[in-house]
Amino acid sequence: MKKFFAYISIVIGGLAALIIVGAFVVMLFQTRLETSNERLALREEERSSIEDKWLAAHENEENITLVIEDVAINQDSGTLKWSDSQERKGLVYFSVESDDSISFAEAESNFPKNMPSYPKYFREAISEKIRN
Secondary structure (H helix, E strand, O other), X not given: OHHHHHHHHHHHHHHHHHHHHHHHHHHHHHHHHHHHHXXXXXXXXXXXXXXXXXHHHHOOOOXXXXXXXXXXXXXXXXEEEEEEOOOOEEEEEEEEOOOOOXXXXXXXXXXXXXXXOHHHHHHHHHHHHHHO
């Protein structure tokens, strides 16, 4: 009977040790998770701060609308008049090559500022005028 109680006490001691080790591992994971959540919250605050600064810096900008007023073609050259929503105007001189490629005379032309995609719109308007 003494051996039985000895074995039972060893088993109970082993189970208690497993429970203590398990609790320790759970506490380590919980601490690591809390640390990760704190770092995530700090990064979220930094990102939000950067986003707020960017919005504050750009909130006064408005969308600029480009209006192509007139396209005039005379044989292989022509002009394009444009204006934008900020009441700026310009005149662009261009030439149409034999392979239907369009080249702009940059020295004589007034191009829109703060609108990097204007060549695409100019080429579309000129191509449409050539087709009609």
